[in-house]
Amino acid sequence: MPNMVTRSIEVTLAVLFAFYVLTLPAAAAAGIGAGPSTLEITDALRGGEYERLIMVFNLGDDEAAFAFGTMGEAAGWISFFERDSPDIPIDRVRVPGHGEASVLVRVNVPKDAANGRYEAVVVVSTASDGQVEGSIQTVTLSAQVAVSITVTGTQILEGIVTSIRTRDVEEGYPLKIEAYFQNTGNVDATPQFDVEVARDGATVATFAVAEARVRPEESEMLRVECDTTDQMCGEYLCNVVVSLNSRVIAGEELDFAILPRGTLTRSGVCSEITLEGTPQLGIVSKICATFLNDGQIDTKAKLAGEVYHNGALIDVISGDEILIPVGYSAELVAYLRLETPGKYTLKAHVLYEGKITDVQDLSFEVMSEAAPSSATEVGGGLAWQWVLFGTLVALMLAGLVSTYWQRRQKAESVHVKD
Secondary structure, three states: OHHHHHHHHHHHHHHHHHHHHHOOOHHHOOOEEEEOOEEEEEEEOOOOEEEEEEEEEEOOOOOEEEEEEEEOOOHHHEEEEEOOOOOOEOOEEEEOOOOEEEEEEEEEOOOOOOOEEEEEEEEEEEEOOOOOOOOOOOOOOEEEEEEEEEEOOOOOOOEEEEEEEEOOEEOOOOEEEEEEEEEOOOOOEOOEEEEEEEEOOEEEEEEEEOOOOEOOOOEEEEEEEEOOOOOOOEEEEEEEEEEEOOEEEEEEEEEEEEEOOOOOOOOEEEEEEEEEOOOOOOOEEEEEEEEEEOOOOOEEEEEEEEEEEOOEEEEEEEOOOEEEOOOOEEEEEEEEEOOOOEEEEEEEEEEEOOEEOOOEEEEEEEOOOOOOOHHHHHHHHHHHHHHHHHHHHHHHHHHHHHHHHHHHHHHHHHHHHO
């Protein structure tokens, strides 16, 4: 008889465990990944600053926050920043479900660091934005990225130029020269551009420019602007020499022409206009547009638009004008402050060189009160599950105890009769 009771208890516990697992929220099914698995910095200089990117992967279904930490002897050398805003330090990042985010890892080698190899570990772990009463404390998941830093103490100033190019300009516009430079050393590098402009075999202008600073192991497209606004229309030859610390590392002869005004085509495409975040009353909202200059000349552009509230025009927006080089995209920004609840429509476009892109509509609604947070909803949603869970446990245990005593009394009664 005791074996039957034991078996019943085991079955009951199995059923309760299954119920517990099935009633856990979907957010409990989470996962995290980080890459690459190793960050390596070689030939690091004492007092030098080095940057790397890591990717954080959210393998779960819901948006989640992930926090950063460090371990090891070089842990204090490491800090984290936003990739697109490298001056803004961060200690966590939010990633949408099945999404990813890139994070800038900055390593500052102390000025008194001895030569040698130093190790550290970047730890990326799930983070809570705050516990809500009645909610479940989830298990913390983590992923690690190993960091290896070799300090040599030897200054290496090296670089590679893989391309030098220019293009025709219009009369009154400066000549633009582009060079793709890769810093292969371990210290900041400032390449110098020496430019000679000639026409019909005679030198008409010379320039020397050394402005852009490139960090170790980084690559950048460097742009040099040379004043040719007082030159006449015609064909020219441009001789470009790039050097580091008076040592020539690249050179190129380029043909270009100065053309009459209006010859080159101005053209651009606005691919997307978005509203950043959730609009709220009394809070400034950021509106962003991505603009591609697909014309033949550098173009100034800005974001503009009209704001409608419940169908009526109430405001206009206009962002700052910026210069966008040929073949490049840029983010244009404008700001909007909303003071009244209701339905809004933003009719936005990009203004560039006297032209406008197609108007894009962006509709949204602003509530008078903030909607409940997802954390509150999760906490409230779990309350009924735990009440039901406790009730079932109490009923099933009461039934088991009752059955056990009934069978025991029956057995004792039979024993007395015998």
